[in-house]
Amino acid sequence: MPAQGADAAGIASGEISVADMKARAAEKTTGAQAGERRRSSVATEKVKLNSGHYIPQVALGVYKAPNDGTTEDAVKWAFEAGYRHVDSAARYMNEEAVGRAIKEFVEKSGVKREELFITSKLWDADHERAAEAIEDSLKKLQLDYIDLYLIHSPGNLGPDARLKAWKDLEAAVDAGKIKSIGVSNFDVEELDHLLAVARIKPAVNQIESHPFFQHEELREATIARGIHVQAYSPMAQGAALEREEIKAIATKHGKSPAQVLLRWGLQIGNIILPKSLTQSRIEANAELFDFTLDEDDMAILNNLDEGMKMGKLGPAGTSAPGSRRSSNSGGVAGGKLQMTSS
Numbered sequence: 001m002p003a004q005g006a007d008a009a010g011i012a013s014g015e016i017s018v019a020d021m022k023a024r025a026a027e028k029t030t031g032a033q034a035g036e037r038r039r040s041s042v043a044t045e046k047v048k049l050n051s052g053h054y055i056p057q058v059a060l061g062v063y064k065a066p067n068d069g070t071t072e073d074a075v076k077w078a079f080e081a082g083y084r085h086v087d088s089a090a091r092y093m094n095e096e097a098v099g100r101a102i103k104e105f106v107e108k109s110g111v112k113r114e115e116l117f118i119t120s121k122l123w124d125a126d127h128e129r130a131a132e133a134i135e136d137s138l139k140k141l142q143l144d145y146i147d148l149y150l151i152h153s154p155g156n157l158g159p160d161a162r163l164k165a166w167k168d169l170e171a172a173v174d175a176g177k178i179k180s181i182g183v184s185n186f187d188v189e190e191l192d193h194l195l196a197v198a199r200i201k202p203a204v205n206q207i208e209s210h211p212f213f214q215h216e217e218l219r220e221a222t223i224a225r226g227i228h229v230q231a232y233s234p235m236a237q238g239a240a241l242e243r244e245e246i247k248a249i250a251t252k253h254g255k256s257p258a259q260v261l262l263r264w265g266l267q268i269g270n271i272i273l274p275k276s277l278t279q280s281r282i283e284a285n286a287e288l289f290d291f292t293l294d295e296d297d298m299a300i301l302n303n304l305d306e307g308m309k310m311g312k313l314g315p316a317g318t319s320a321p322g323s324r325r326s327s328n329s330g331g332v333a334g335g336k337l338q339m340t341s342s
């Protein structure tokens, strides 16, 4: 029964009891977990979704990545650096490149397909033809199944089309074509509308979340419904890496500003999807498990929310001062943020 809000290094793959999770989180707070933390890596850190499947807590995002060798290289570099999770979408028009990279890596590395976690998404225009769109994605990715498939956004075809799409996603789970299904850019009303009729509960809601736009109300509402939060644009698309507060924390830990933003996301329990096409950045963005932001760091970062929403999709969210994170309550014992995901 892992908790959405659990600290990244407190979540490992395999079956872990609630008692173990709480003990780990408590030990980590005091720094007593150093030995264990050294063994944690982008390859090992996973959380259990409400579908029963485990998802690596860090993915390579491939938004704005071309459908060619550039993206194939990026995905391969990521796999070589230990990433096991790639976040793509039909809309990104690069599923073929992602598929080619997966095929080559599986053939050459000895890592099995089952050890990888591949996400794609149904674009808005396809809500009424989701079954076909799923087949298209499977073909482009050259996969027998997709690990996680999301409704990319509520779209503008209306609630009936959205619910029809969900039924098609459920049927694809029944047929073994998708392991877990979820949504993206859904606000609370849209989540509840879906939950009222869903036979299979969404496993995730993928939304924008970073220190400058934390989306705390929607995060908490998502978690309260037993749904994991996936955070897109976890580095605010690189727009605020020069901020003094971030640089000071980075210097303190001997890490980069990007790593500080990503680590913040992990520590509040987000599944994070950093995007890069640059090998050195892909590698650095995975080196998040050898340091911990302390309470002072988290307090500073929690106070940076200024409504700096980068994406066009998704609910506006609330970033008024009252919605700021007031604590590091993302831990296993984090009250409201605790969730059941078994």
Ligand SMILES: NC(=O)c1ccc[n+]([C@@H]2O[C@H](COP(=O)([O-])OP(=O)(O)OC[C@H]3O[C@@H](n4cnc5c(N)ncnc54)[C@H](OP(=O)(O)O)[C@@H]3O)[C@@H](O)[C@H]2O)c1
Pocket: 060, 061, 062, 063, 064, 087, 088, 152, 184, 185, 206, 207, 231, 232, 233, 234, 235, 236, 237, 238, 241, 256, 258, 259, 273, 274, 275, 276, 277, 278, 281, 282, 284, 285, 311, 313
């Ligand atoms: N569901 C949705 O509606 C939705 C919306 C947006 C994004 N997403 C997903 O979330 C992923 C990430 O979001 P995002 O691409 O918007 O933003 P992001 O990951 O926060 O930032 C990506 C930008 O930061 C740069 N960057 C990466 N690592 C860096 C580093 N270590 N130092 C400095 N700059 C660095 C990248 O440049 P280089 O590539 O040149 O390194 C790129 O310009 C996407 O790829 C996609 O998978 C989903």
